[in-house]
Amino acid sequence: MLTVENIVTAYGMIQALRGVTLEARKGEITCLLGPNGAGKTTLMFTIAGLLKPQQGTVRLEGEDLSGVSAAKVVERGISLVPENRLMFPEMTVEENLMVGAFVRMKGKKADLAADKEAVYAHFPSLKERQSQLAGSLSGGEQQMVAIGRALMARPRILLMDEPSLGLAPLIVEEIFRIVEELNQAGVTIFLVEQNARMALRVAHHFYLLEQGRITFSGLPGELEEEEVFQRAYLGSRQE
Numbered sequence: 001m002l003t004v005e006n007i008v009t010a011y012g013m014i015q016a017l018r019g020v021t022l023e024a025r026k027g028e029i030t031c032l033l034g035p036n037g038a039g040k041t042t043l044m045f046t047i048a049g050l051l052k053p054q055q056g057t058v059r060l061e062g063e064d065l066s067g068v069s070a071a072k073v074v075e076r077g078i079s080l081v082p083e084n085r086l087m088f089p090e091m092t093v094e095e096n097l098m099v100g101a102f103v104r105m106k107g108k109k110a111d112l113a114a115d116k117e118a119v120y121a122h123f124p125s126l127k128e129r130q131s132q133l134a135g136s137l138s139g140g141e142q143q144m145v146a147i148g149r150a151l152m153a154r155p156r157i158l159l160m161d162e163p164s165l166g167l168a169p170l171i172v173e174e175i176f177r178i179v180e181e182l183n184q185a186g187v188t189i190f191l192v193e194q195n196a197r198m199a200l201r202v203a204h205h206f207y208l209l210e211q212g213r214i215t216f217s218g219l220p221g222e223l224e225e226e227e228v229f230q231r232a233y234l235g236s237r238q239e
Helices: 040-047 070-076 093-099 109-122 124-128 139-151 169-184 196-202 225-233
Strands: 002-011 014-024 029-033 055-060 078-081 157-161 188-192 205-210 213-218
Touching: 002 040, 014 029, 014 040, 014 055, 014 188, 014 213, 029 169, 029 196, 029 225, 040 078, 040 157, 040 188, 070 078, 078 139, 093 109, 093 139, 109 124, 109 139, 109 169, 124 139, 139 157, 139 169, 169 188, 169 196, 196 225, 205 225
Parallel strands: 029 188, 029 205, 078 157, 157 188
Antiparallel strands: 002 014, 002 055, 205 213
């Protein structure tokens, strides 16, 4: 479904991604693991159109999205749940959700209303707080708003960047339950996650990114668990 081929992305003279190639298959949860500074968020931003690659292609179901603007990427069917959630704190929960539907504002209002209710069905606590300012929510609730906002664009694939970051263990369990629930409902998910244990529990396929390069691709269980955790958090320290 989503194919990334030989992507090179740089910040000035510093190459953050050095020829990354991977695939996220339709209907699956694909997970990208790697230590801090490996280039995981850079890859997410590149796929989402927020960064332009120097080289390589990003394709969604065969359509080349390389160099396409971030707004057009959303229109084509890719939505990003960013790291640290990035709420509009002075806007209500409902207003934040509707921001996610900006590419669909010319569509039927009934469809938007139905999708909003579908988000509230996934996150009942948000319905109770729909008129509350997003900045006053707990971290877990803000993460739910961020996911719901992305779903309002009706994505073909959902990019999730560190959804468990900064959350208490019980909330992390809830977020990953929601990830599985969304996938079972038909949402294809590409997940960047520092919590390797939780990520491997839900993933169908995973990649290791180290120093801007993919160093492993396989199924959960194909590497020894201890090696996965070592490389996910610390890297293999190999050039």
